[in-house]
Amino acid sequence: MSNRQVVFPAGRQALYEKNRYSPAIVSNGFLFVSGQVGSRADGSPEPELAAQVRLAFANLNAILLAAGASFSDVVDVTVFMIDPARQFEQIWGVAQEYWGGAPYPTLTGIGVTWLYGFQFEIKVIARMPDAAG
Structure with a gap:
């Protein structure tokens, strides 16, 4: 028997x-979110970097909301960037709009060469608010 529940955000x-x-x-009190990019409803990338990062966070937040969680429940974050040396400061400035206060989640940033036409991707693990512990 599988102890997994799929979460779908509205309209996606x-x-x-x-x-x-x-x-x-959702499994064993945790929410494992696939990498989210700044994709429009049709799946195409938002062309401008800051807008793409904001849309990635909006897509992430839609999943968190659909699961009954919020960014404050996030315990681990992994971000992927096409050109971190050139883009990190701009991406990080936008990310801070969504990050919230301490205690902050753990973070791993990874530079990659390809993200299916996107410049930024974020994936997270969150502890479900109703999970014991």
């Missing part, structure tokens, strides 16, 4: 079905 099911993965899974 077709995108996830097309690409054959779950946007998020």
Whole structure:
């Protein structure tokens, strides 16, 4: 018997079905969120970097909300950037708009060469608010 519950944000099911993965899974009191990019409703990238990062966070927040969580429940963050040496300061400035206060989640930043046409991706693990402990 599987102890996994798939979480779908409103209006995004077709995108996830097309690409054959779950946007998020709740398991054992944790929410595991697939990498979120700044994709428009049709799946295309938002062209401007700051707007793309904001849209990635909006997509992330839609999943957190659909699961009954918020960014304050996030315990671990991984971000992927195409050109971190050039883009980090701009990305980090936008990310701080969503980050919230201490205690902050753990963070791993990774520079990559390809993100399916995107410049930024964020994936998180959150502890579900109703989880014991």
